[in-house]
Amino acid sequence: xxxxxxxxxxxxxxxxxxxxxxxxxxxxxxxxxxxxxxxxxxxxxxxxxxxxxxxxxxxxxxxxxxxxxxxxxxxxxxxxxxxxxxxxxxxxxxxxxxxxxxxxxxxxxxxxxxxxxxxxxxxxxxxxxxxxxxx
Numbered sequence: 001x002x003x004x005x006x007x008x009x010x011x012x013x014x015x016x017x018x019x020x021x022x023x024x025x026x027x028x029x030x031x032x033x034x035x036x037x038x039x040x041x042x043x044x045x046x047x048x049x050x051x052x053x054x055x056x057x058x059x060x061x062x063x064x065x066x067x068x069x070x071x072x073x074x075x076x077x078x079x080x081x082x083x084x085x086x087x088x089x090x091x092x093x094x095x096x097x098x099x100x101x102x103x104x105x106x107x108x109x110x111x112x113x114x115x116x117x118x119x120x121x122x123x124x125x126x127x128x129x130x131x132x133x134x135x
Contacts, residue, residue, distance in 0.1 A: 002028050003031065003114060005021045009121050013128060015063065016125060018054075023060065023117060026056060030109055030110045031107060031110055034106045041102070042106065043102060046106060047098075057083075066080070071128070073128060077091070088119075089112070
């Protein structure tokens with residue numbers, strides 16, 4: 001089952017929502033690769049997805065953090081720590097281990113991404129303030 005970017009994932013912040021939609025697209029690329037049974041060796045595709053995910057997530061996180069700073073989000077530092085933890089987890093993926101059991105590794109990556117999208121967007125990003133608090 002593909003992952004849908006439904007209205008309950010909307011933050012009300014157009015730039016953030018657009019970026020989240022792209023993260024769903026990348027997660028669905030991973031899902032499609034999991035479901036692809038005609039290809040035995042998926043290593044190159046797995047690495048390409050991980051590279052694109054890391055690059056795009058880094059761009060998204062920088063944008064989201066700049067937005068949080070601009071509106072004075074009181075949770076911006078703990079939010080940034082979660083972003084850093086995500087990037088660390090992605091960077092620690094052992095590419096050599098992927099080759100040994102590609103399908104299992106893909107399933108683990110997909111599980112991680114699906115949980116992240118749900119927990120982080122709904123649990124954190126949907127609570128981002130829409131404007132700076134009054135001074």
